[in-house]
Amino acid sequence: MDDFLRLILLRDANTRVVLLGATLLGACSGAVGTFAVLRRRALLGDALAHASLPGLCMAYFVVGDRSFVAFLIGAMIFGLLGVACVSFVNAQTRIKEDAAIGIVLSSFFGLGIVLSRIIQNQPAGNRAGLDTYIFGKAAAMVRQDVMLIITVSAVVLLLLTALFKEFRLLCFDRAFAASLGWPATLLDGLLMALICLITVVGLPAVGVVLMAALLIIPAAAARFWTEDLLRMVLIAAGLGGVAGLAGTSISAMMSRLPAGAPIVLAASAAFILSMLFAPRRGVVADLLRRRRLRLRVSRQNVLRALFEIQERSGSTAPAAFGDLLAMRSWSAAELERSLERAERDGLIVGTLDRWGLTPHGQDEAARVVRAHRLWELFLVEQADIAPDHVDRDADQIEHVLPPELIARLEQQLAAAGRLPKVVPRSPHPIREVMP
Amino acid sequence: MNPAGLRADDFWIITTAVLCALSCALLGVPLVLRRMSLLGDAISHAMLPGIATAFLLLNSRALGPMLAGAVVVGLLTAVLTAALSRWGKVPEDAAMGVVFTSLFALGVILISMAASQVDLDPGCVLYGLIEFVPLDRTELLGIELPRATAGLMGVLAGNVLLLLLFYKELKIVCFDPYLATTMGISAAAVHYGLMATVAATSVAAFESVGAILVVAMLIAPAATAHLLTDRFSRMFLIAAGSGVLSAVAGYFLALNWNTSVAGMISVAAGVQFALAVLLAPRHGFVSRRMHQFLLALRITREDILGMLYRWKESAPSRGLGRAQVLAALGRGALPRVALETLRRARLIERRSDDTLELSPAGVAQARGLVQAHRLWESYLAKHLGLPLDHLHEPAERMEHYVGERLRGQLQSEIEQRSDPHGRDIPAD
Numbered sequence: 128m129d130d131f132l133r134l135i136l137l138r139d140a141n142t143r144v145v146l147l148g149a150t151l152l153g154a155c156s157g158a159v160g161t162f163a164v165l166r167r168r169a170l171l172g173d174a175l176a177h178a179s180l181p182g183l184c185m186a187y188f189v190v191g192d193r194s195f196v197a198f199l200i201g202a203m204i205f206g207l208l209g210v211a212c213v214s215f216v217n218a219q220t221r222i223k224e225d226a227a228i229g230i231v232l233s234s235f236f237g238l239g240i241v242l243s244r245i246i247q248n249q250p251a252g253n254r255a256g257l258d259t260y261i262f263g264k265a266a267a268m269v270r271q272d273v274m275l276i277i278t279v280s281a282v283v284l285l286l287l288t289a290l291f292k293e294f295r296l297l298c299f300d301r302a303f304a305a306s307l308g309w310p311a312t313l314l315d316g317l318l319m320a321l322i323c324l325i326t327v328v329g330l331p332a333v334g335v336v337l338m339a340a341l342l343i344i345p346a347a348a349a350r351f352w353t354e355d356l357l358r359m360v361l362i363a364a365g366l367g368g369v370a371g372l373a374g375t376s377i378s379a380m381m382s383r384l385p386a387g388a389p390i391v392l393a394a395s396a397a398f399i400l401s402m403l404f405a406p407r408r409g410v411v412a413d414l415l416r417r418r419r420l421r422l423r424v425s426r427q428n429v430l431r432a433l434f435e436i437q438e439r440s441g442s443t444a445p446a447a448f449g450d451l452l453a454m455r456s457w458s459a460a461e462l463e464r465s466l467e468r469a470e471r472d473g474l475i476v477g478t479l480d481r482w483g484l485t486p487h488g489q490d491e492a493a494r495v496v497r498a499h500r501l502w503e504l505f506l507v508e509q510a511d512i513a514p515d516h517v518d519r520d521a522d523q524i525e526h527v528l529p530p531e532l533i534a535r536l537e538q539q540l541a542a543a544g545r546l547p548k549v550v551p552r553s554p555h556p557i558r559e560v561m562p
Numbered sequence: 563m564n565p566a567g568l569r570a571d572d573f574w575i576i577t578t579a580v581l582c583a584l585s586c587a588l589l590g591v592p593l594v595l596r597r598m599s600l601l602g603d604a605i606s607h608a609m610l611p612g613i614a615t616a617f618l619l620l621n622s623r624a625l626g627p628m629l630a631g632a633v634v635v636g637l638l639t640a641v642l643t644a645a646l647s648r649w650g651k652v653p654e655d656a657a658m659g660v661v662f663t664s665l666f667a668l669g670v671i672l673i674s675m676a677a678s679q680v681d682l683d684p685g686c687v688l689y690g691l692i693e694f695v696p697l698d699r700t701e702l703l704g705i706e707l708p709r710a711t712a713g714l715m716g717v718l719a720g721n722v723l724l725l726l727l728f729y730k731e732l733k734i735v736c737f738d739p740y741l742a743t744t745m746g747i748s749a750a751a752v753h754y755g756l757m758a759t760v761a762a763t764s765v766a767a768f769e770s771v772g773a774i775l776v777v778a779m780l781i782a783p784a785a786t787a788h789l790l791t792d793r794f795s796r797m798f799l800i801a802a803g804s805g806v807l808s809a810v811a812g813y814f815l816a817l818n819w820n821t822s823v824a825g826m827i828s829v830a831a832g833v834q835f836a837l838a839v840l841l842a843p844r845h846g847f848v849s850r851r852m853h854q855f856l857l858a859l860r861i862t863r864e865d866i867l868g869m870l871y872r873w874k875e876s877a878p879s880r881g882l883g884r885a886q887v888l889a890a891l892g893r894g895a896l897p898r899v900a901l902e903t904l905r906r907a908r909l910i911e912r913r914s915d916d917t918l919e920l921s922p923a924g925v926a927q928a929r930g931l932v933q934a935h936r937l938w939e940s941y942l943a944k945h946l947g948l949p950l951d952h953l954h955e956p957a958e959r960m961e962h963y964v965g966e967r968l969r970g971q972l973q974s975e976i977e978q979r980s981d982p983h984g985r986d987i988p989a990d
Contacts, residue, residue: 169656170600173663177774219847220839226599226785233603233778234832240689240775240825241816248820261688262670336688336774337670340663347656388670395664402650410649 141269142379148273149371149390152329153341155280157367158287159325160342161349161360162318165298170228171210171319173339176326177232178209180239180335183260187246195272195331198260202327209235210319236335262385263334272331279328283321287360294318295356332375334387340394341367348398351405366401370394425465428455430474430492431499433484445476445483501536571696572813574708578695579809579827581714582767583779585721587805589760590784591797595736598756599781600655601640604662605757606764606776608639610669613765618672629765636761637754639665666773690772690824710769717766724759725798728752733794771824778828779805782835789835789842804834861962862891862900864931868961870910870920871928875985881917929988934964936981936988937972943982944975950982 163172179202186194186201209231216227243258287294296304297314305311322342329338349363374390403410432454436446452462466482469475474488484492593602612635616627639661646657700709725732731752734742739749764776771779787800812827819826840847866887873882884901891897901918904910909924920928938960939953948956964972980986 164653164656167653167655169653169659173659216839219850220789221845222594222785222788222839223597225597226594226781226788229599229603229777229781230785230832230835233774234782234828234835236774237689237778237822237825237828237832240822241819241829242821244821244825245819337663337667339659340667343656343659344663347652347660350652351650384671384674388667388674391663391667392671395660395667398660398664402646408651413649 144270144273145268145379146372146375148268148276149332149375149386150368151280151371152276152332153345153371153390154364154368155283156325156329156341157345157349157363157365158360159283159321160346160367161356161363162287162294162298163322163342164346164350166315166318168319168322169343170339171213172322172326172342174213174228174232175206175210175323176330176335176338178235179203179206179327179330180236180260181205181242183330184239184242184246188242195275199275199327202330203323205235206323206327207320210323239335260330261334261336263330263332263337263387263390264385268331276328279324283325286317286321290314290317291357298356332371332386333390334385337387337391340391341370344391344394344398345370348394348401351401351408366394366397370397422468425461426469426472426474427495428457429462429465429469430484430488430495433475433482433488434492434496437484443483445478445481448480448482451482498533501533574696574711575692575823576810576813578692578708578711578714578770579813579823580806581711581718582770583783583805583809583827584802585714585718585763586767586776586779587783587801588721588725588798589756589763590780591787591801592732592736592756593760593780594784594788600658601643601757602760602780603777604643604658605636605639605761606768606773606780608662608665609635609761609764609768610773611635611665611672613768614669614672629762632765633758633761635665636764637758640754640757688772688774689822690768690770690775692770692823695770710766713766714770717763721759721763736794771827775824775828778831779808782828782831783808786835786838789838789845804831808834858896859900859903862896863904864962865891866897866900866904867909867920867924867928868931868935870918871925871932874920881913881915881919883917884912885916887918930969931961933988934969935961936985937969937976938964939981939983940976940978940987941972953982
C-alpha cells in the first residue's frame with residue numbers, strides 16, 4: 128500500500144523518470160508502429176528486435192562495460208543486419224519472407240544467447256546486465272537512459288512529421304509513389320531505420336522478446352477507431368503511451384514481474400477493448416448492425432407478403448397463417464417470430480390465426496413494395512436482367528436501398544413515362560398460394 | 563553448471579537434442595511449403611500460458627497436462643489469428659503479432675507468479691535447459707532415461723506415424739490446396755491438424771531448447787532442404803539430416819566454448835541455412851549468379867562472332883577494330899572477358915593493326931549463328947507475317963537458343979536462299 132502511494136504520488140525522482148521514459152517510448156512506438164503495420168512490416172519488427180541481441184553482446188565485448196549508447200549502436204547494427212538478411216533471402220532465393228523471418232529471428236537470437244552465456248562466464252560478466260534486455264526492466268532505467276529515449280523520440284517524431292505525406296503514400300500505394308518519381312526504396316529504408324531506432328531504444332524497458340508487440344498492438348488497436356491516418360497515428364501514440372505508463376506502474380509495484388510483459392498486456396487490453404467497443408469497426412457495433420439489418424429484412428418481408436396477398440384477393444381482409452407461410456421459403460417458427468415483432472411495432476394485428484395490416488402498416492407495406500418493384504423495374508429496364516432473375520436480387524437489395532436512390536429511380540422511370548401510380552405492378556406473376 | 567562435468571550424460575543430452583531436431587525438422591517441411599513458418603513461431607511462443615496454466619492447476623510437470631494445455635492454446639492462436647484478420651479486418655501479419663505476443667506476455671506473467679511454486683524462470687522458457695535434462699529421470703520399459711528424452715521419443719514416434727498415415731494428403735495440400743479441396747481432402751483439417759502437432763512438438767521440445775529455439779529447429783532445416791531439393795520426399799530426409807547435424811554440431815561447439823547448447827544448435831541450423839542460400843547447387847545465390855554470368859558471357863561471345871562475320875560479309879577488305887567492337891558492346895568488363903576467351907579458344911585472331919578477324923573455326927561457329935538468325939527472320943516473316951523492321955530484334959534474342967535440331971527443321975521449312983532483308987542465308 129505504501130509502495131502504491133509512493134508510486135501514485137510520484138514521490139521518487141527515479142519513478143518519475145522511469146514512468147516518463149516508458150510513456151514516451153510507448154507513444155513513440157505506437158506512432159512508428161502505425162506505419163509498420165500499414166506497410167506490412169509488423170513481423171519484420173519482431174525479427175529486428177530478436178536479431179539485435181547479439182549486437183548487445185558484441186557491444187559489451189568491444190566496450191567492455193555496460194554502456195547504454197554502445198549497446199544501442201551494437202543492437203542497431205545487428206538489427207539492421209538481420210533485416211538485410213531477411214530481404215536478401217526473400218529477394219534472391221526461393222525461400223519466402225515468412226521462413227526468412229523465422230530463421231533470422233531464431234538463429235540471431237541463438238547467437239545472442241551463446242554470446243551472453245560466454246560473457247556471464249567471464250569474471251565480471253554479471254555486471255553486463257544482459258538479462259534485463261531479454262524481458263526488459265524499466266525500473267533499471269536511469270536519468271541518462273531516459274534522456275536518450277527523449278532525444279530519439281524527438282528525432283523520430285520530427286522525421287515522421289516532416290515526411291508524413293511521403294510515408295502515407297508509401298503505405299497505401301508504393302507503386303504510385305514510385306511512379307511519381309519519389310525515392311520509394313529510400314523511403315522504405317528510412318521507415319525501416321525509424322522502426323529499428325525505436326525498437327532498439329525500447330529494448331531496456333520492454334526487452335527483446337516483446338518489443339515488437341509495442342509496435343504492433345497499439346497500431347492494430349488504433350485501426351479500429353478511425354479511417355484517417357493522422358488520427359490513427361495519434362490514437363496509436365496515445366494507446367502506446369498509456370500502455371507504457373500502466374505496465375511500468377504495475378511492474379514497479381510487483382518487483383518480480385519483468386517490465387515487458389505488463390506493458391504488452393496493458394496494450395493487449397486496450398486492443399481487446401478497441402476491437403469490441405470501437406464505434407464503427409468494433410465487433411459489438413458490427414453485431415448490432417447485423418442484427419438491426421436482419422430485423423428490418425424480416426419485418427419488410429412480412430409486410431410485403433401481407434400486401435401481396437391483399438393485392439391478389441383485392442380485399443383488405445386479414446390473411447391466414449398458412450397463406451403467409453406459402454409466400455416465401457420461411458419456416459413457421461421464423462414467420463411466427465417476425466409476425467410477433469411486427470405486431471409489437473404496431474404494423475399488423477392478429478386475430479384467431481389471421482393477420483391484417485394496421486393503417487400504419489398499410490403505408491409502410493406500400494412503401495416497401497413500391498421500392499421493391501421500382502428496383503425490379505430498374506434492373507429489368509436498365510440492367511437487362513431477365514424478369515425471372517429479378518425477384519431474388521430485388522429482395523436482397525430493397526432493404527438497403529437508400530431513399531435518395533429510390534427518388535432517382537423514380538425520376539429515371541418517370542422520364543421514360545414508366546413510373547407507376549402508387550405501387551408499381553410487379554413485372555412477374557406473384558407466387559400462387561399453394562392449397 | 564559446467565556441461566563438461568556431465569560427461570557421463572553427454573549421450574542423453576545429444577540424444578535429446580537429436581530427437582528434438584528430428585521431430586521439429588519433419589514438421590517444418592509442410593510449414594515452410596505452406597508458408598506457415600510464422601504460425602509455427604507464433605504457436606511456440608503462445609503455448610506458454612497453456613503450459614503455465616497446467617503447472618498452476620496441477621502443480622506438476624507431468625507431460626500429459628502440459629501437452630493438452632499447449633495444444634489448446636496453440637490451436638487458439640491459429641483460430642484467433644484467423645478470426646482477427648477476418649472479423650477484425652486486422653492485416654494477417656499484425657493479427658498474428660497481436661495474438662502471440664499477448665499470449666506470451668500472459669505466459670511470462672503466469673510463470674513469474676508461479677515461480678515460487680515451480681522451478682521455472684522466464685529465461686529458460688526462451689532458451690531451455692538441455693544441460694540439465696539428464697538430472698530428471700524416469701523409467702520406460704525397464705530402462706532408466708531422462709524424462710524429457712522419453713517425452714521427445716513419444717512425440718517423434720507420433721509425428722512419424724502421422725506423417726506416414728497422411729503423407730499423400732499432406733503432399734497434395736502443400737502443393738495445391740484447391741486441388742486437395744476438390745478431391746475431398748479438407749485443407750482446413752490438415753491445417754489445424756498440423757497446428758496441433760506443432761503445438762504438441764513445441765511443448766515437448768521447449769523444455770530442452772526453449773520457445774525461440776524451437777522456431778530455429780522447425781524452420782531452418784526445412785528451409786535448407788527446400789533450397790537443396792525439389793522432391794517432397796527427399797526434402798523430409800534432408801531436413802532431418804540437417805536437423806541432426808545442427809544438434810550434434812551445436813552440442814560439441816557449445817561444449818568447446820562452454821556456452822549455451824540450445825543457442826549453439828540454433829546458430830548451427832542458421833549457418834547451414836546461410837551456406838545453402840549461398841552454395842546450393844541449383845537454387846543457391848552463387849550458382850544462380852554463376853549461371854547468369856556464364857549465360858551473359860556466352861551471349862556476348864556469340865554477339866562478337868556474329869558481328870565479325872557480318873562485317874566481313876559487307877566489307878571483306880577492311881578489318882574491324884577492337885575498340886569499335888568494345889564500343890558496340892557497351893561498357894563493363896564482360897565484353898573484354900568475352901574477347902579474351904574467344905582469343906584463347908582461337909576463334910578470333912588479333913592482327914598487327916589492332917583489328918580482329920575470325921579464324922577458320924570462328925567462321926564455322928559464326929556461320930551457324932548467322933544462319934540461325936536469318937532462318938528465324940525468314941520463319942517469322944513467312945508464318946507470322948511480321949513487317950521487315952520487326953524481324954531483327956526477336957531473331958537477335960532467339961539466335962542464341964536455336965540448336966542443331968531446330969536449325970535443321972527451320973532449314974527444311976524455308977526454301978529461299980536469302981533472308982527477308984535480301985542477305986544470303988549461309989549454308990552448312
